[in-house]
Amino acid sequence: MAAIIEEGEIEKLRSEIDALRRELADKEAVLRYLEQKTEKKQTRYLTPEGPHIAKGIMNQKINFDELIVPSTSARTLVDDVKDAISHFGDKEFTVAHVEAALKKLGVIDIDADADAGRATRARISSILAKLYEAKELDRPFAGKGNVPHRYKNIEKGKNGQIELDL
Structure with a gap:
C-alpha cells in the first residue's frame, strides 16, 4: 500500500505541515508579545513629578x-x-x-x-x-x-x- 502513494501527495502533505508550523509560530510570537506587554504594565509605576516640573x-x-x-x-x-x-x-x-x-x-x-x-x-x-x-x-x-x-x-x-x- 505504501508504494501506491505518489511523490506529489507526500510533497503536498509536507507543504501543509510547513504552513501549519508557520501559522503556529506566528501565533506563538503574538502570544509572547502580549504576555510581555501585560507583565510590563503590571510592574511599572507612574511618577509624574520630577525635577523638570516648575x-x-x-x-x-x-x-x-x-x-x-x-x-x-x-x-x-x-x-x-x-x-x-x-x-x-x-x-x-x-x-x-x-x-x-x-x-x-x-x-x-x-x-x-x-x-x-x-x-x-x-x-x-x-x-x-x-x-x-x-x-x-x-x-x-x-x-x-x-x-x-x-x-x-x-x-x-x-x-x-x-x-x-x-
Whole structure:
C-alpha cells in the first residue's frame, strides 16, 4: 500500500505541515508579545513629578486615577491629549503632566526609549501650542529654556461657551 502513494501527495502533505508550523509560530510570537506587554504594565509605576516640573505648581496635585480609559476606536494623539487635559480641571499643567496622563491611560508606551520619549513630548508640546493658539487653552506662564510653559483649561459655561470675566 505504501508504494501506491505518489511523490506529489507526500510533497503536498509536507507543504501543509510547513504552513501549519508557520501559522503556529506566528501565533506563538503574538502570544509572547502580549504576555510581555501585560507583565510590563503590571510592574511599572507612574511618577509624574520630577525635577523638570516648575516648582510653583508642585503643590497642585492632579488625580490620575480619575482618568477615563479611551475607547478603542481610531483616535489621534490630539483627541487623546484633549481627553487627558479635560480631567485636569482648572489646575495648571505642563507637557510632562500630559505625558504622564497619557502613559497612565496606556496611550503612550511606558517602555519607549529616550528618543521616542523626546519625540512624544515634542508632539504633545506642539498640540498644546496649537490648542493655545485656537483659544482652547490659556497659558498663564510662558516658560523659557528648561522652564516649561504652563497651561490651563479655559473655563466654559453651561452651554459650552467661553466665560469671560470683564
